[in-house]
Amino acid sequence: MSVTVRVPAKVNVQLAVGGARPDGFHDLANVFLAVGLYDEVTVTEADSFALTCTGPGADQVPLDRTNLAARAAFALAERHGLGEPAIHIHIAKDIPVAGGMAGGSADAAGALLACDALWGTNASREELLDICAELGSDVPFSLVGGAALGTGRGEKLELLDVGGEFWWVFAAADGGLSTPAVYREFDRLSPDAPEPVAAPALLEALRTGDVEALAATVTNDLQPAALSLFPSLTDTLAAGTSAGALAALVSGSGPTTAFLAADEPSARRVAAALAGSGACRTARVAPAPAPGATLL
Numbered sequence: 001m002s003v004t005v006r007v008p009a010k011v012n013v014q015l016a017v018g019g020a021r022p023d024g025f026h027d028l029a030n031v032f033l034a035v036g037l038y039d040e041v042t043v044t045e046a047d048s049f050a051l052t053c054t055g056p057g058a059d060q061v062p063l064d065r066t067n068l069a070a071r072a073a074f075a076l077a078e079r080h081g082l083g084e085p086a087i088h089i090h091i092a093k094d095i096p097v098a099g100g101m102a103g104g105s106a107d108a109a110g111a112l113l114a115c116d117a118l119w120g121t122n123a124s125r126e127e128l129l130d131i132c133a134e135l136g137s138d139v140p141f142s143l144v145g146g147a148a149l150g151t152g153r154g155e156k157l158e159l160l161d162v163g164g165e166f167w168w169v170f171a172a173a174d175g176g177l178s179t180p181a182v183y184r185e186f187d188r189l190s191p192d193a194p195e196p197v198a199a200p201a202l203l204e205a206l207r208t209g210d211v212e213a214l215a216a217t218v219t220n221d222l223q224p225a226a227l228s229l230f231p232s233l234t235d236t237l238a239a240g241t242s243a244g245a246l247a248a249l250v251s252g253s254g255p256t257t258a259f260l261a262a263d264e265p266s267a268r269r270v271a272a273a274l275a276g277s278g279a280c281r282t283a284r285v286a287p288a289p290a291p292g293a294t295l296l
């Protein structure tokens with residue numbers, strides 16, 4: 001028997017970062033938006049544990065028990081006293097790997113939901129969210145999708161209303177960025193970061209579906225750190241802006257860059273210009289908001 005779950009990528013339309021906490025994490029005001037780029041996670045009963053991955057960047061994905069999807073399965077099995085999971089997890093990747101779009105978190109949320117269905121553990125939403133929060137700061141959002149404000153280290157979610165559809169272009173870079181390294185660079189560049197707060201104008205732009213207002217309010221406090229570690233992203237951002245994007249920003253900790261377009265035709269023009277500019281590896285168009293982890 002096997003179960004497949006589809007899980008979306010995310011972009012942070014606001015990522016406000018405070019100073020480092022005693023536990024090493026940073027307090028955030030993190031406005032997540034799920035976007036229509038998806039990984040698919042299939043979990044099949046097997047004789048012993050195995051994990052495989054196909055798709056762009058699959059060679060950089062760990063295939064052992066350190067993979068966040070494997071850790072999700074083991075965590076659910078342990079909570080329900082099921083012993084070591086005898087399953088094959090297959091990840092069909094489409095979300096850029098190590099790209100700042102929560103691909104690893106998406107796979108963890110997908111594996112968790114798939115195992116819950118396969119094993120009939122019937123975990124409550126609350127228990128699933130608890131396990132997600134233990135696995136990583138972005139994992140709870142991958143489960144719920146849509147749009148949400150994440151506080152704490154990003155794992156405490158308040159769902160947000162979105163009043164329309166937003167069209168995005170995502171430019172994948174050659175290479176990845178390590179999230180801890182980007183946060184360390186943030187600490188070096190911003191030693192006195194103020195307490196993070198969500199911007200009321202940005203929440204209002206999401207609520208009303210006003211693309212121009214959203215474009216005027218998107219911010220990412222990790223962007224200077226990502227640009228410092230990956231300087232060529234400055235050219236990618238400029239290429240998207242000159243191609244007609246209403247806003248250009250680094251996605252999360254990068255190095256994927258995100259471009260907000262006026263509508264779908266405009267997004268397609270921006271993507272074609274970016275793809276032809278040599279300033280990125282690939283450019284993809286995706287609408288938002290997208291649903292969270294979904295059983296297929």
Ligand code: C5P
Binds near residue numbers: 138179180
């Ligand atoms: O929670 P997650 O495992 O995704 O975090 C990866 C790394 O990113 C952490 O080890 C930490 O260095 C950094 N991080 C942080 N503050 C957050 C979220 C992540 O410093 N709120």
